[in-house]
Amino acid sequence: MYNEFDLDKIDINVEPPIEEPARQYYYMTKCREWVWEFEQKNGRRPAAFIQTFGCQMNARDSEKLTGILETIGFCKAEDEHAEFVLYNTCTVRENANQRVYGRLGYLNALKKKNPRMLIALCGCMMQEPEVVEKIKKSYRFVDIIFGTHNIFKLAELLWQRLKQQKMAVDLWEDTSLIVENLPAERKYPFKSGVNIMFGCNNFCSYCIVPYVRGRERSRKPQEIIGEIEKLVESGVAEVMLLGQNVNSYGKNLDVPVTFADLLKQVEAVKGLKRIRFMTSHPKDLSDELIEVMRDSKKICSHLHLPVQSGSSRILKAMNRRYTKEQYLLLVDKIRAAVPDISLTTDIIVGFPGETEEDFQETLDVVRTVRFDSAFTFIYSKRSKTPAASMDNQVAEDVVKDRFDRLLAEVQAISAQVCARDLHKTMDVLVEETDSHIEGYVTGRLSNNTLVHFPGEPSLVGSVVPVYLEESKGFYYMGKRAE
Ligand code: SAH
Ligand code: SF4
Numbered sequence: 001m002y003n004e005f006d007l008d009k010i011d012i013n014v015e016p017p018i019e020e021p022a023r024q025y026y027y028m029t030k031c032r033e034w035v036w037e038f039e040q041k042n043g044r045r046p047a048a049f050i051q052t053f054g055c056q057m058n059a060r061d062s063e064k065l066t067g068i069l070e071t072i073g074f075c076k077a078e079d080e081h082a083e084f085v086l087y088n089t090c091t092v093r094e095n096a097n098q099r100v101y102g103r104l105g106y107l108n109a110l111k112k113k114n115p116r117m118l119i120a121l122c123g124c125m126m127q128e129p130e131v132v133e134k135i136k137k138s139y140r141f142v143d144i145i146f147g148t149h150n151i152f153k154l155a156e157l158l159w160q161r162l163k164q165q166k167m168a169v170d171l172w173e174d175t176s177l178i179v180e181n182l183p184a185e186r187k188y189p190f191k192s193g194v195n196i197m198f199g200c201n202n203f204c205s206y207c208i209v210p211y212v213r214g215r216e217r218s219r220k221p222q223e224i225i226g227e228i229e230k231l232v233e234s235g236v237a238e239v240m241l242l243g244q245n246v247n248s249y250g251k252n253l254d255v256p257v258t259f260a261d262l263l264k265q266v267e268a269v270k271g272l273k274r275i276r277f278m279t280s281h282p283k284d285l286s287d288e289l290i291e292v293m294r295d296s297k298k299i300c301s302h303l304h305l306p307v308q309s310g311s312s313r314i315l316k317a318m319n320r321r322y323t324k325e326q327y328l329l330l331v332d333k334i335r336a337a338v339p340d341i342s343l344t345t346d347i348i349v350g351f352p353g354e355t356e357e358d359f360q361e362t363l364d365v366v367r368t369v370r371f372d373s374a375f376t377f378i379y380s381k382r383s384k385t386p387a388a389s390m391d392n393q394v395a396e397d398v399v400k401d402r403f404d405r406l407l408a409e410v411q412a413i414s415a416q417v418c419a420r421d422l423h424k425t426m427d428v429l430v431e432e433t434d435s436h437i438e439g440y441v442t443g444r445l446s447n448n449t450l451v452h453f454p455g456e457p458s459l460v461g462s463v464v465p466v467y468l469e470e471s472k473g474f475y476y477m478g479k480r481a482e
């Protein structure tokens with residue numbers, strides 16, 4: 001965690017500063033006084049629990065939210081039996097929303113037993129006005145609601161709720177603001193996500209993300225490199241550069257920078273061992289990027305390249321802006337440059353108008369590319385998106401049948417592909433002690449495959465060579481090589 005402000009030196013008896021992040025450090029100091037009062041009365045610090053739904057973006061946002069709560073003085077709770085509960089929500093598919101509503105019922109019961117408990121909701125689902133209306137009407141026990149553009153304001157909103165004794169709601173439709181230098185608490189000491197950009201401008205016709213995450217904004221390279229240098233100083237070996245479409249990084253900066261250029265700068269950070277990034281949109285993955293990946297010693301041998309569908313007709317309706325043939329050509333180019341690369345993807349089945357022939361095209365891509373793994377999704381109708389009003393929605397049973405066939409294909413190929421490095425010795429970044437076998441540790445290969453091998457807990461966070469002795473389909477058993 002890095003903290004550029006000394007809370008003990010902040011005067012909370014004057015008006016709050018206007019500029020960020022100074023304003024938030026002021027409110028963190030105010031909330032800290034409340035935490036101290038709580039501690040005096042109860043003999044312990046109040047506990048906070050954050051539940052994160054959705055993607056890596058939300059996971060990274062939750063690390064920032066945790067950083068703010070820890071700076072205020074909350075201790076960590078293991079579950080919802082806490083004084084402060086925050087759900088960081090996702091709305092990419094309808095079932096993500098249903099899970100949150102289900103959990104809210106449970107929180108209501110807990111709050112009846114512990115009325116001083118505070119419940120906060122943030123994240124992508126809160127950027128939908130219908131959702132917020134529903135919560136204001138039917139879930140009145142919620143205390144704080146904010147969205148994706150103003151997570152940095154958690155302390156200010158918490159203070160507002162503590163003072164005014166009514167629901168604090170703050171939602172921004174979009175923003176051009178990027179607030180730097182707030183605290184962040186990492187889930188893992190040795191690896192961290194790093195946002196390089198926010199939002200999305202692609203408007204794939206099924207996707208709600210551009211509506212809830214706003215327009216694309218890139219952080220300046222010097223801010224990103226500065227953050228990575230600090231992370232490495234504090235023990236980070238691997239960074240995951242995060243953006244909805246990292247390949248369009250830097251286009252809108254005052255001094256434009258390409259993603260390939262940014263990667264070269266990240267590579268130069270001393271002490272950093274591994275670089276990952278997510279997500280790459282196939283439509284603008286450049287030759288320059290492929291060259292940088294080929295020549296890099298730190299970029300991991302893994303590329304997540306969502307295809308979504310194998311049918312050029314459906315891809316057009318999805319507004320993906322590439323064809324099946326262009327996707328396959330891109331895969332060939334990447335494999336020619338980085339032969340051992342592991343490729344993973346996302347696939348949607350049941351997009352409006354998808355026929356059996358279209359679906360066969362998707363199976364064909366799966367068989368041709370032989371992905372290491374694929375996240376497969378049943379198309380979900382999202383409000384405001386163009387696909388939601390297309391009139392040729394596919395029947396549920398047809399979609400379910402296609403989904404099952406796709407999954408079987410993906411899994412069969414994946415089991416074969418994942419064993420490709422058997423009997424080789426490869427570097428493993430050790431992530432944790434093995435939860436199943438005593439005396440073992442678990443780590444990842446550069447291509448993201450898990451490896452279990454006998455080792456001391458002190459290895460966590462280091463990169464060691466491991467002989468891959470046995471393949472178990474999706475992971476290896478190994479032993480340490482000297
Ligand atoms: N920016 C990333 C994806 C973010 S969403 C990209 O473009 O690749 C993660 C995945 O969720 C998508 O790749 C897509 O496969 C899936 N997804 C998005 N909207 C969906 C919807 N309406 N129904 C089903 N799956 C969806
Ligand atoms: Fe959604 Fe497409 Fe943007 Fe990915 S690129 S977040 S799928 S709109």
Ligand code: F3S
Pocket residue numbers: 053054055056057058089090091092124125209212213
């Ligand atoms: Fe979900 Fe928001 Fe990510 S909708 S997938 S958490 S950007």
